[in-house]
Amino acid sequence: MTTREGAIISAHTGILCSSMQAMQEYVEKLLNRPVFTHEFADKDTMNEIKEKSKEDFMDLMKNQTN
Numbered sequence: 013m014t015t016r017e018g019a020i021i022s023a024h025t026g027i028l029c030s031s032m033q034a035m036q037e038y039v040e041k042l043l044n045r046p047v048f049t050h051e052f053a054d055k056d057t058m059n060e061i062k063e064k065s066k067e068d069f070m071d072l073m074k075n076q077t078n
Contacts, residue, residue, distance in 0.1 A: 017072055023061050024069035039065075 013021075018030025019038035028035065032049075040047050042064050051057045 020065060020068045020072055024065040026058055026062070 013029075015030055015034045016038065019034040022028050022030050022035040023039050023042065036047060036049070039061055042061065047057075
């Protein structure tokens with residue numbers, strides 16, 4: 013898994029499987045604004061992140077092979 017893939021999975025699921033820095037950088041690009049660490053504990057922010065990362069997450073899942 014690449015760092016970007018881990019960041020996408022982390023952002024979409026809320027389960028950290030990459031570095032926090034990689035996920036935060038991905039989310040900041042996704043939301044087009046700075047994101048503070050405490051915002052990851054906010055339900056509304058996490059719902060926004062999940063929704064906006066859905067397309068990237070689904071693309072990752074489509075491209076998986078067994």
